[in-house]
Amino acid sequence: MDILALAQPGVSGLHPYQPGKPVEELEREMGIREIVKLASNENPLGASPKVAAAIAEQSEQICRYPDANGFYLKQALSAILGVGGDQITLGNGSNEVLEILFRTFVGAGDEVIFDAHAFIVYRLLTQASGATAVAIPSQDWGHDLDAMLLAITEQTKLICIANPNNPTGTFLSKEALASFMSQVPKQVLVVLDEAYFEYVPVEERAPTVEWLAQYPNLCVSRTFSKAYGLAGLRVGYLVSSAEIADLLNRVREPFNCNSLALAGAQAALADQEFVTRSVELNRTEMARLESYCQERGIDYILSYANFITMKLTPADEIYQALLTRGVIVRPIAGYGMPDHLRVSIGLPQENDRFMAALDELLVEARP
Structure with a gap:
């Protein structure tokens, strides 16, 4: 029985939406604790x-x-x-x-x-x-x-x-x-x-x-x-x-x-006071990450959201290497951007973890 043939034509060619990797999944796969997740554009302050x-x-x-x-x-x-x-x-x-x-x-x-x-x-x-x-x-x-x-x-x-x-x-x-x-x-x-x-x-x-x-x-x-x-x-x-x-x-x-x-x-x-505080944190930390990119010559796209998209090649290798350091970001090859990674804006200490981990990789990549 060909179940695929029974599906609507548009559905049979679909692939499931791939969300950012969950913290629990990385813990299971690599046994890593104290993970920083900057993959899904969530509010780092939580909720009101x-x-x-x-x-x-x-x-x-x-x-x-x-x-x-x-x-x-x-x-x-x-x-x-x-x-x-x-x-x-x-x-x-x-x-x-x-x-x-x-x-x-x-x-x-x-x-x-x-x-x-x-x-x-x-x-x-x-x-x-x-x-x-x-x-x-x-x-x-x-x-x-x-x-x-x-x-x-x-x-x-x-x-x-x-x-x-x-x-x-x-x-x-x-x-x-x-x-x-x-x-x-x-x-x-x-x-x-x-x-x-x-x-x-x-x-x-x-x-x-x-x-x-x-x-x-x-x-x-x-x-x-x-x-x-x-x-x-x-x-x-x-x-x-x-x-x-x-x-x-x-x-x-x-x-x-x-x-x-x-x-x-x-x-x-x-x-709304909580929303204002969330937006202010995002603005402050976004500026820090923009300065980080500028200082290291990393191309990035000016963002009005709660994430910043950086050009980092080879993006998939950097993504995987960041995972081994307990930092989850988002690869976006599925969006036609294989040379970029999307990084959610986190708490100051979370952004520090990301920048320190990426610095290690950038140093290792130098000839």
Whole structure:
């Protein structure tokens, strides 16, 4: 029996998403302890103490199904974002809301446009949907919006833009995005994936949620996994027109956000002081790593996110050597960047470990 032949055409050629190596896996493989993980763009400060308290209180009700509509979290988000609760779709991480968007709107015969070095999930979802991927070559490691506009055809259903982008950290200005949106045909959906939104300086952020009133084809996705430190709880959301949200909620699985995640996200949202502290730490430590690269002549991509992508060759050998020293970073050959490594911004002592380990390797590599 050929099980592969039974699968949908787009699924049979897929390969599972490869996350950053877990600490536990490296411990099992090499018996190493005191590991520094700088691979998955997690918040090194953890989460707000208010989150643990909210989860503890909610845990008394884990025998009950969660609120399928996430009323209170939507209410809190509505107050901050200035939109109606009927414009918000909650998901098990922003990955799921993107998947729901694809399942709702994208199918065989459609085209999906995205940057060649953008979040790999766009490509995976396009292929799984049976649609055609249109990967646009990057411009200075970032989105080439003019080329994206030129690539639009009658078959184009969706354009995915990550801003800041993962894994490069590049950023599109509010002026560039505004010009782009004004030129996209109304029948083409645009999703702005703003997973790293909180790390962008306030004065540089585009008012993307405000643009929803002008552009009914626009969707904005965000997550609690990064600056809010809730990667393990998996909570994300998408803001759109009420009409798009209505369709998404018809496709969305019931109870897709568990009760602990909903409570934790609501508590995290209420502690903006923690988010500010997280962003300030990221900015300070990013500057340290940039200075490190400059002093050693290492090429890096200017990042607006909570990671920095460095050109280090041979990247795979350096990645493996760092593992033996108890430091996990992220190889990104799967993103078409075989000569680069992505390094999450950690605590000062974690970044010190990384820089010291890399220094050892750079010394060993000298002729």
